[in-house]
Amino acid sequence: MSFGIQIYDALGNPLLDPQGRYTRLVYEAEVTSSGSVNLPELSGKQSVQFGERVFLYNESEHYSVAANVTRSGTTVSWILADNTRTIISVFAYT
Numbered sequence: 001m002s003f004g005i006q007i008y009d010a011l012g013n014p015l016l017d018p019q020g021r022y023t024r025l026v027y028e029a030e031v032t033s034s035g036s037v038n039l040p041e042l043s044g045k046q047s048v049q050f051g052e053r054v055f056l057y058n059e060s061e062h063y064s065v066a067a068n069v070t071r072s073g074t075t076v077s078w079i080l081a082d083n084t085r086t087i088i089s090v091f092a093y094t
Contacts, residue, residue, distance in 0.1 A: 007048055016048045016093060027076065027090040030054070036077035045092040049076050054085040 007016040016023065026041050031051075051067025067086050069078045076090050 015046075016091065023091050023093040025089065026092045028087065030085055030087050031078070031080070032083050032085055034077075034079045036075055038075050039090060040074050042071070042074045042076075042090075042092055045094055047071055047076075047090055047092045049088070049090040051078055051080070051086045051088050053081075054087060 005016065006014065009015055026047075027037060027039055029037075049069045049071055051069050053067075067078045067080050067088065069076065069088060071077075071090075076088075078086075078088050080086055
């Protein structure tokens, strides 16, 4: 039985498959401006990173993709489209 999230690149190659790799959350933060963080625990590992905008609609929170999040070595950087509350998440896997 399949479960979880699977992420593929533009060519259809798997980037994240929890059934075949050990995946763990290594960083999560709520931000309101662009920035970066150094995560030494990413050394020697692959990762997937993304940002989700948090916004209110009919008095409840909703989420949408809102940031350009990139990785260089062990540094993860993000550029926000605006200063809306955004949750940055980084998952490492082996």
